[in-house]
Amino acid sequence: MASPAHVLLRGVTRIYPARAGRPELHALGPIDLDLAEGEFFAVVGPSGCGKSTLLELIAGLAAPSAGEATFEGRAINGRVPDGVGVVFQEDASFPWLNVFDNIAFGLRHAGGGATEVRSRVDYALEFMGLKEFAGAYPAQLSGGMRQRVCIARTLVLKPRLILLDEPFGALDQQTRLLMGDELLRLWRETRATILLITHALDEAAMLADRVGVMSARPGRFLDVVSTGWPRERDSRIVSSSAFGGLTSRLWTLLRAESLRSLGHAAGQG
């Protein structure tokens, strides 16, 4: 990576202090990570390894217990930095607003003028295939469509870093593949840096330039695997032989950790 780190983590650790009879919990780290500008980085790991905690630390939704995190050279101190967008696994669409107003929400709060809001929301509606649903309410949409609304709401703010926390976790396999294609298209057009948290190895292998494989809690990177895919790619790569080898390698790295997180001894079962 010749370009300077867009996101940089050094020794980032998250420890939840003992509270209400529960012992101290070392959730994450220490973690070191460099994300280059415009890179698509995926994180996989066993359940409860701290993947979402890592995303929250980078998003500024939580502060690290130790270590340093920076975005574009500026420290992230538990406040969401300007230029960062987050898409969550859970449905975060606003049920009281129609699709247009959902997408326009952040722009309006940032003080965008009516003309600018309309043009940027129209673009996002078109880009995410939501144009016909501009006046619909989230309750009238499928889970996949609601997630598109949330992605459009992030996209419209032109983030330079997009953090995705298992955004397709609740969707069926076919929809996930198609949404993956849309995400790749979005990544190419916006040239944003993307960090994707996922539990699906095939999703990580298909979408990312590099995949970070995390250990069981406390989560650390066991390895970072380069996928070697060209920037112009889509879900058809899942049928290539290289894809099978890649997911197999990721699973080999992850299997023992997944068993450990489930309470089994590594290597058994």
Add this chain to the structure above:
Amino acid sequence: MSRVGRIRVLVLLGAVATLEALCRTGVISSFTLIAPSTIVVSTVEILASGRFTADIVVTLRNVAAAILTAMIGGVAIGTLLHGLPATRRVLEPLFATYYAIPVYAFYPLLIVVFGLGDLPQIAIGFLLAVMAVVINTMNGLDRVPAVLLKAARVQRLGPLATAWSMRLPYAAPYVFTGFKLCVAYSFVGVIGAEFITSSRGIGYEIAFAYNNFDNRVMYALIFFILAVVTLVNMSLYAWERRLLARRQR
């Protein structure tokens, strides 16, 4: 109209027709109740005569003031307490017993504080109504999903903007339940207070008619109040249905 709606209307019409028959045949004495048709005629006559217009205006104005202050105050107090969990923990047991307090017993105190005008009646309406809004506002705010609050932080909303643009809109259906109760309690509070010491207003005129065995006026005013409250509640109900229709998955 739906089948249930038709049945509802039929039951209502049947009850009114039965009452009409019982009154007309003398089974129910006119000292106790006058026939529903007579009540309607009396109501129209009384409204047309303008005899009670000033009282109606006073009562509706005071009820509106009680509703408005209870809605604004209730949402503000509910939001504030939701943001102050320690204070809420201290006060919450008191909320549970709030409606066991006979608010009317404080009427003399309210007169000392607010004087002899309309304010004590508005205060009673407010006191009866405000807690329903406070409790329902807090209930709604408790249900805002954590992911929406995270989304608010990602959109860089401050605490006030989050409360106004995120928490309250999400909690709106619950707050609305509080508003419906607020309207009912405000009518009860203000008209009840007019019964006790006021010298004007619909409550006072009903009590005056009752003391003078003037059933035509008494029932006409009761019917008028019933009609107004039903109309207001039906409007709120229709509005609520529209609000909920957008959100039902």
